[in-house]
Amino acid sequence: MPQIPKKSRPVNTAVKNSYRYFFIPLILLTAIIYFNSLKNPFLWDDEMVIRDNPAIRNLSNLKTIFSEDYFSTAKEITYRPISTVTYFINYACWQLNPAGYRISSLLIHALNSILVFLLVAKLFPLRPALPFITALLFCALPVNNETILVTSFNEDLLVFLFGTLFFFSYIKYVEHKNKNLLFISLLAFTLALFSKESAVVLLALIPAYNLMSPKSRKKPLPAVYFLSIALITVFYIWIQFFVMKVPNPAPATYPGGSFYTNMLTMSKVFINYLGLYIYPANLCAEHIIPVSTSLRDFKVIFSLILIVLILLSLKFVYKISKPFFFGLLWLLLGLAPVMNFIPFLNVSLLAERYMYFSSFGFCLMAGSLLILIKNPKIRNVILVCIITFYSYVVITRNNDWKDHSTLWAKTLSQSPGSTRAHTNIGLDYLNAGQIDTALAEFQEAVRLFPKNTVAWANMGDAYLRKGDFEKALEACKKSIEIDNANIVAYNNMGIAYAKMQKFKEAEYCFKKIIELDPNNVSAYDNLACAYAINGNYDAAIKEFQNALSLTPDSPALQAKLQRAMKDKQNNK
Template identity: 30%
Template sequence: MLFAIIVVTPLIVYLNSLANTFVYDDYLTITNNHFIREWRYLTALFSKKYAAVSNELTYRPIVTLSYFIDYALWQLRPAGYHFVNNIIHTVNVVLLYFLAYRLFGNRIVSLISCLMFSIHPVFSEVVNAISYREDLLSATFLLIAFIFFTKSSDKTASVRNLSAFYAVSLIAYFFALLSKEMAITFPLLAFAHDFIFKRKEIAHRQSAGMLSRSVYFLKGRFVTHYIGYIIISGIYLFLRFKVFKNPGEVIFYPEKSIFINALMMTKVVGYYLKLFFIPMPLNADYVVPVAYSVFDGAFIISLIVICCTMILVKKSCFSGKWVFAFTWFFVTMLPVLNIAPLLNIMAERYLYIPGIGFTLFAGLVFNKGFQCFYRKRHYFLSFVVIICFLLIWGTIQRNGIWLNEFTFSTETIRRSPKSYRIYNGLGYFYYNNGLIDKAIQAFEGSIQAMPTHPKAHSNLGAAYSLKGMQDKAIEELQFAVRLREQYPEAHNNLGLLYKRKGMPDMAINEYVAALKTNPYYADAHNNLGSVYIDTGRYEEALSELEKALKIRSNFALAHYNMAVIYFKKGQVEDAYNKLLEAYKLDPGNADVHLSLGVVYKDHFHDTAKALFHIKESLRINPQHKQAEEMRKVIRELTP
């Protein structure tokens, strides 16, 4: 019964998230990421190609591997991806129960801790956003590592089992790091655990006439346990910052000032603490106002909240259990305190792992409260039930906000009207749905909030292009590449515009610039090949198109462009085969149908098939530039 409650609760609370689509960063990591669709790119997870293949800013191969598996199972059906996130979160809830029981030996504390982890709205962002799965997976392996770390000190187990437990803990810790770098605090957690829970053993060592209790005990633990985690940490840091460092990862402190950063992060920590106790309003993109002085009102309030929390810690520390719960929270917060500059200085997803400490604290508070109010336990339990239902309601409400890009963006903008990233995401949603005027307004809103945001300028240029405003489009894209020189998408879009304006040399320069930054950019290879076709450089065009197809074998447009080259070279059979491949991959392409119709008419003299494909081309695109010619051919071929 107990296990059923633990498993079923998170699945029910997040049930409505299965109806959600892909939103926000999911476009980069999943829907527009063609690499996860082909298993041959799996080896790229362990090569310099990783940044281009994953669209991740840092090295997180375990997460990217999960997307490969997801796509193999679900293709682009979002319900499957959300189901996996829900399952991982449920696994973490179960693991938290086992960890709490090992730490505290109390089923009630363990149950309340894992139920709080199941239902608290502050964790909903991680479960709802597919692209934040790194927090889920990192927590999974971190919990496994810690559980087995505690088991590796169990004096009742055999030496063989202790070694196995330690080995599992080391492997799980390494996997946690390869999921997300937040797990780097594990050695500090292990140290804190031993220092807090092993006091009796330390005291015994002292009474035996050894060195001071802390030094002696921890020195022995360093040799037998900590050294392994330190070595794993060193290996990971070498991989993260030397072997697989993303060249685009250049981030600065706010206002490029350590002092201002310290003021702002004090505000952030204060707000984090408030969110655990009062989880509203929640927001997917917090815009933290810059604090320039210690007299900043929000800074002072946050400092008071932090001080009150520290006093609460001191007053409520009935035993090491309470100390450890708070220690978990503050230690695991270290990687997201902007000590090393982060792209987002505040985000709810950063609380998923530190929040484990809060839920342990909540379990202890419930147990102590139940004991103190035992005579009035009915009132106490009623109060707790009301709190739980409010938290469940809050989580279900947050799930609904992640329904699609429109609901997500509009709600987030309502909370953060200066969120340039969300305005850009809303514009992308409008753009993909053909609402170009609204897309332009959203991109302009993003630029108004952050004038130096290159993505918004690039996307605004793409929107202007669809409106036929080519000069304004070029102006925006040129500004985007001035803001960020290594911006392959903007260079590629500039190349497309130059090609349309009959400026092939400038188009070639832009495509080459895009490929210099990202040599695995299949669209740029294809577009460069297309320009080469226009200028009669067929062999160079074939070379670029072959590169595009090597990167993305199911690239219909590249197959079509190769067919165009074979036509021009008089190789009709080769052209026909390529057209069939393009048709198989993209049956809704009007140009492919038209070309097949011409082949069937002029080469194979198959009137029926020629009619079918030419009619289909006209049906797909009635405004095709050769529409009148197609209608004429249809009249000629129709009996």
């Protein structure tokens, strides 16, 4: 571990030149604690967004990020084009090798850790030990594990990368008045917004920095800078909410049905986030937070009192410790977008991936407490113990992600009330041919959350495999009532109708899938099969060719196309 400067003095040129020696341990630590994750497969959203998504395999599809086809290409429910571009780049580099995608995420995380070091060094030059301590904590913090391991969650990595670069460039400009830094700052802010909408909270950091820094008050920025920030923000809002509107958006409601119950419930969520930061030993893919409807709930009262005390302490904390104050402010701002003020959370009210951005704030707070220990040997021993504990938790947690069954079995053992875990365990049973056991899991999933459209669709698949087509249709229709863009439900309905010789209904279902997702190979395949069974060979040939245009190397599709052509000749 590099020797941390002992004296509290401004960071001089010699120290600046030694920064690169601090970067090496951050890169090595990232590599060491995540090395055993490289063998893990695509899991969770990666299965749909990357593994089963032919759209990202052709760079010509990049143009769809500027059209409404974006949502079917990216498999996103919000407009986040920067993240989507990284999927294309990753596929071009790694094809479908999960290790390559994970290496890309680890590189971004290591770069983010370096930016944490640079930002803290710039913000608090009189505390030379603080940057490295904060960066080490951020690098190894276990709650960041989920964001790093699931590539389709990389929007949180990217918004932090560009958001931190935006803020760092702003501070550098205040010092040096280099106009290039203004341009970098504006560009980084734009990229942060189009990585994830939560980047808007970065705007609140500028007045916070101005409050702490006499330099910024003495050297006000040109009005054109703030005008540019405002125009970029307005442009983003226009694109996000008026141009690139999500087709067939799934309805979102507050937990408990009102803003009041949402605030009661989310107060508990906030305290749970703090608990996970402080003691990150119970990491889970889905945390269950019961909805609270009354102030008579002790946990709600405790949470609200603690939140009020935190807010009231801000002025006092500002006077005592600027680093702790700034860290607390960053943490509060980072968590604000996931407090569900505008309803968007349906099932997972608390998710570890939502903690990545605000985790820097926690690490800065923890670092500011550690530097209060004046004896550097004692401080370093404590730091090593914390990093060792963090590393053990991360390395152990990586093993929970070794395959689909392990992840969701672990989740179910931690959160028996998880509708998502029951759904995914049911899918494992279904794929193993244990249909009745799978049905029991899907039924439990919809009992826990009746609007679980995925569980209803999978239930339809289970009934389909049992040969009970009426129940399959009933389950799929229930799924579509909840989410009229559920492709799996339409697919299972189409197959059920085809089995029942109702080809017009089957064709409607497969065409609906193609309307929702023009890159869905199985929809073209199933539609072609329905046409072929019904004797419409010309239409069948056309749809097989459409499917092959997406996956030209598929032997199965090539064989089906040849069979359709042969049947057409035989039936002339």
